[in-house]
Amino acid sequence: MSFRWPIRVYYEDTDAGGVVYHASYLRFFERARTEFLRSLGFEQDDLRTRYGILFAVRSMQIDYVKAARFNEMLWVSAEVEQLKSASLSFKQLAMRQDDQLVCEARVRVVCLVAETFRPTAIPDFLLQRLKNDL
Template sequence: MQHEFPVRVYYEDTDMAGIVYHANYLKYIERARSDWVLGMGIDQSALRESEGIVFVIRRIEADFRASARFDDRLTVMTRVGAVSGVRLVLHQEVLRDGELLFSAEVTLVSMTLDGQPVRLPQALRRKVH
């Protein structure tokens, strides 16, 4: 299972040299993850309200390979790496015309609103296995 999410680089995303500021790659991959979950039919707001479950970043390992610039058209690719009871590992890449600019391994955990680990929602587990 692989998800593609388009991103356009706006002026506000760049530094004084016209290069995408490093923290914005994390925003791009966050947007892609949110879109991926929504595309599976999982409403995170409803999940929080009805079951008290939220997804939390546990770990991110990032690799900056090349620079994106103002007005670039990028694609964020997201695919599942591993799934366990409370943990989901995703591999995400940001590409420009097939060139790898940024990659990350993101570990998410599901938690209750008071910060206790809880099993991944069944709807999500069914769709990623």
């Protein structure tokens, strides 16, 4: 199942030519993953303070397909492709409203102990919820 989140391209997201700056997609994809977790009932600050965990990007492969421009509306998706005990991998797309692909990424996120930044297992309650959403 793919989660989609709308994002408008603001001036601050673009380069001098009005095209989305490549690093802006990282923020767009991060927002979609955060909203995906929120849609499942989990707030990242609550996971940190209440359960002592956080998620960090371990790796990312990104492909810039077409230029998005200032003031366009995009759909940014977050789809879990692989779920392991301490990590999950997402396929993420940035698409125009007409479903034209702009950017695609594969993102691996790991679960960490908030205090030590060491890998840890994803808590069962969250792991089960993620499995139910696959």
